[in-house]
Amino acid sequence: MKQEIDFIKFNPTQNMTILVKSNHPIEEYKHIATKMMSYDNVNAEQVGFIEKSNKEEADAHLIMAGGEFCGNACMSLAAFIASEKGLDQDALAELRLEVSGTDKLIMCQVKKMADEYLCQVAMPVPNEIEKRTIKHDGCDLDVILVSYQEFTHIVIEVEQFDKWNRDKAQRLAKLFGSTLKANLVGILLYKSHSAELAPLIYVPHLDSMIWERGCGSGTASLGAYLAWKNKRGVVAQIKQPGGTIKVMADCYKEVLVSLKIEGSVGIVAQGKAFIGV
Known part of the structure; x- marks a missing residue:
């Protein structure tokens, strides 16, 4: 017996994202x-999964399968709502989303381009940014923890995205996934001289570990780290395997007060999927 799922598939900086429109019990989200x-x-x-929000001021409610927060999924949902409303070419829409992984409404701006949508999302500001030295593989390793309500990103500056650094990142993701009470752990390998990011995202609840081609929330965390490190606001274009995402981090008296990302989203497919129950 097959279960029928209504879905839309998006391309936000090649971080391929599926949003489910049909209604399903939350306990089935992981399987689906x-x-x-x-x-x-x-x-x-x-x-x-797209749900109707209980908050009157929200346009929709987005719940990720692992309960995590996802910036690219927010941009994807904003693009879909704008598409459904028939947003005109070069017109701008402002939306508010209720999203898993944060208790604050997420503000999104969407602009209709020729064949995609340009989206800007006001991201959650980290609860804490701290430098920590950990023992790993018998060596001291300096990492930066960017901590949020329900997820944590770890920034590691590297010279190369080679196999040694990637293998180390995967071991660290498993380690932090088992020790931190987080719905998501991201290991962000960053080459500062070229502003390149290689984001590894691990969702313990799904046991899903993926080297993403473009990570919105990881880009935001990197911007927060750069603002924290330099003690000033930052605007940066962060290059990733799937393209570039812009991050804007604003500070007031060296304190991070605002964090936004901007990127393009394409709607690439819409229809029904069939899965075994």
Whole structure:
């Protein structure tokens, strides 16, 4: 017996994202997401579920399959709502989203371009940014923890995105995933001389570990780290395998007060998927 799932598939900086429109019990989210992300189904890096918000001021409610927060999924949902409303070419829409992983409404701006949407999202500001030295593989390793309500990103500055650094990142993701009470752990390898990011995202609840081609929330955390490190606001274009995402971090008296990302989203598919129950 096959279960029918209504979905839309998006391309936000090649961080392929599925949003489910049909209604399903929340306890089925993990199973549905695991099946739909697989190579032999719709195939994507993450899955979210669109629900009606209980908050009158919110345009929609987005719940990610692992309960995590996802900036690219927010941009994808904002693009979908704008598409459904028939947003005119070069017109701008402002939306508010209720999103898993944060208790604050997420503000989104969407502009209709020729064949995609330019989206800007006001991201959650980290609760804490701290430098920590940990023992790993018998060596001292300096890392930066960027901590939020329900997820944590770890920034590690590297010279190369080589196999040694990638293997180390994957071991660290598992380590922090088992020790931190977080719905998501991201290891952000960063080459400062070229402003390049290689984001590894681990969702313990789904046991999903993916080297993403473009990570919105990781880009925001990197911007927060750069503002914290330099003690001033930052505007940066962060290059990733799937393209570039812009981050804007504003400070007041050396304190981070605002964090935004901007990127493009394409709607690439819409239809029904069939998965085994």
